[in-house]
Amino acid sequence: MSGRREEILDAALAIADEHGIGKVSMRALAERVGVTPMALYRHVSDKAELLDGMVGRLLAGLLPPDAGQDQAWDERLAALAHAVRTMTRRHPWAAQLLFSRPAVTPDAVRVVDLIYTALIEAGVPDREVPRLERLIATFVIGFAASEASGRFGTGSLDPRGRRGRLPEGELPGHSRLAPWLDLPSDLDTEFEADLDDLMRLIKAVAGGQD
Amino acid sequence: MSGRREEILDAALAIADEHGIGKVSMRALAERVGVTPMALYRHVSDKAELLDGMVGRLLAGLLPPDAGQDQAWDERLAALAHAVRTMTRRHPWAAQLLFSRPAVTPDAVRVVDLIYTALIEAGVPDREVPRLERLIATFVIGFAASEASGRFGTGSLDPRGRRGRLPEGELPGHSRLAPWLDLPSDLDTEFEADLDDLMRLIKAVAGGQD
DNA sequence: CCGTATACGTCTACACTGTATACACGTGAG
DNA sequence: CTCACGTGTATACAGTGTAGACGTATACGG
Numbered sequence: 001m002s003g004r005r006e007e008i009l010d011a012a013l014a015i016a017d018e019h020g021i022g023k024v025s026m027r028a029l030a031e032r033v034g035v036t037p038m039a040l041y042r043h044v045s046d047k048a049e050l051l052d053g054m055v056g057r058l059l060a061g062l063l064p065p066d067a068g069q070d071q072a073w074d075e076r077l078a079a080l081a082h083a084v085r086t087m088t089r090r091h092p093w094a095a096q097l098l099f100s101r102p103a104v105t106p107d108a109v110r111v112v113d114l115i116y117t118a119l120i121e122a123g124v125p126d127r128e129v130p131r132l133e134r135l136i137a138t139f140v141i142g143f144a145a146s147e148a149s150g151r152f153g154t155g156s157l158d159p160r161g162r163r164g165r166l167p168e169g170e171l172p173g174h175s176r177l178a179p180w181l182d183l184p185s186d187l188d189t190e191f192e193a194d195l196d197d198l199m200r201l202i203k204a205v206a207g208g209q210d
Numbered sequence: 211m212s213g214r215r216e217e218i219l220d221a222a223l224a225i226a227d228e229h230g231i232g233k234v235s236m237r238a239l240a241e242r243v244g245v246t247p248m249a250l251y252r253h254v255s256d257k258a259e260l261l262d263g264m265v266g267r268l269l270a271g272l273l274p275p276d277a278g279q280d281q282a283w284d285e286r287l288a289a290l291a292h293a294v295r296t297m298t299r300r301h302p303w304a305a306q307l308l309f310s311r312p313a314v315t316p317d318a319v320r321v322v323d324l325i326y327t328a329l330i331e332a333g334v335p336d337r338e339v340p341r342l343e344r345l346i347a348t349f350v351i352g353f354a355a356s357e358a359s360g361r362f363g364t365g366s367l368d369p370r371g372r373r374g375r376l377p378e379g380e381l382p383g384h385s386r387l388a389p390w391l392d393l394p395s396d397l398d399t400e401f402e403a404d405l406d407d408l409m410r411l412i413k414a415v416a417g418g419q420d
Numbered sequence: 421c422c423g424t425a426t427a428c429g430t431c432t433a434c435a436c437t438g439t440a441t442a443c444a445c446g447t448g449a450g
Numbered sequence: 451c452t453c454a455c456g457t458g459t460a461t462a463c464a465g466t467g468t469a470g471a472c473g474t475a476t477a478c479g480g
């Protein structure tokens with residue numbers, strides 16, 4: 001009935017994109033919409049529900065424009081994974097929220113279903129499909145969240161700092177891998193390689209049983 | 211120098227365990243320690259640094275008591291993964307924080323190094339080790355965070371609710387998998403199966419190149 | 421013994437936060 | 451006309467992180 005709710009959600013989204021999720025307060029949002037803070041509660045029961053609505057709105061943008069039925073299952077899966085990553089790069093604040101609530105909104109369920117059908121088409125036994133969906137989604141979201149929140153470090157300065165801070169010899173792995181750790185990590189190609197590995201994993205599960 | 215900082219960190223940890231991370235406020239923490247809120251700032255520069263210190267303290271508990279050198283690489287890796295999961299089950303609030311900052315604290319680096327050496331021992335080419343470490347850690351932390359924050363749903367009620375809310379036929383994957391979705395998910399065995407798959411993935415990367 | 425440095429803690433105050441409660445105004449239906 | 455309903459407002463409360471100025475207790479070098 002009311003596009004007002006969507007209007008509010010989009011305003012919140014705009015604030016988050018411009019100034020970070022931390023600046024999304026009921027007062028700031030109200031001012032942006034042009035109302036009193038309490039007016040928001042007519043359209044949103046909680047601040048939590050507001051945040052839920054925001055991620056819901058982003059998830060809706062994840063669905064491929066056309067059904068994309070012409071692509072093979074692995075291409076559809078890769079496209080979805082890339083869509084998640086580009087989404088969290090445009091909206092870094094969203095990555096953390098994806099872990100916060102079960103995927104019960106209609107849009108989220110539709111995305112899950114896309115993964116289900118892709119895995120079925122890949123030949124994964126029905127019994128294993130939900131587990132593999134969670135495995136893949138968990139990794140993809142986790143990667144996006146790590147990237148967005150800085151867990152992967154900020155570049156080449158980081159690994160050097162690591163080794164220096166601990167007594168020599170206590171980190172055999174780090175010292176052996178030193179040449180590779182000093183390279184500035186290219187997360188684009190890394191993500192690609194990770195996806196390749198996951199596809200192989202899916203094929204292994206599919207091939208082993210059917 | 212000052213065991214006082216550790217004392218404060220442990221008090222914060224206790225509050226988080228008893229009443230949830232949301233109840234960890236400078237005022238509540240100060241009262242627990244028996245001081246004025248502002249006194250905490252002598253030992254901790256920020257609330258953010260306080261939270262960082264809390265996860266650091268938990269990461270320290272992740273290291274195996276003895277070096278555990280007698281176990282094979284895959285057993286050491288599995289043990290580490292299980293340790294993360296049990297840690298986030300005991301401290302559900304911690305899972306989200308693991309995504310928040312790069313692993314630069316000494317304890318975190320030591321954990322990363324354990325994974326490095328395990329992967330090297332597995333025969334993974336040096337060049338691929340850091341990537342695989344990130345892949346595995348990302349999944350394990352993501353799984354723990356999902357479990358802790360409810361992303362995996364709260365049981366069997368959830369999947370039924372999902373399908374009911376959307377028009378029939380729009381979710382082919384869900385309707386085909388209905389029998390499996392209604393089963394209460396057993397996250398213990400699911401995590402085990404996921405680890406098995408990841409081990410296979412590691413062996414594949416190792417075997418393909420050396 | 422004295423002066424000083426350092427670590428630690430207190431008090432007050434500010435600018436925010438989410439939201440409960442009570443009230444006002446429009447519009448459309450019976 | 452009246453009543454309900456959807457919407458927005460005004461006020462208020464309890465809680466948050468933390469800046470700034472001020473004390474005090476212990477230890478150390480002359």
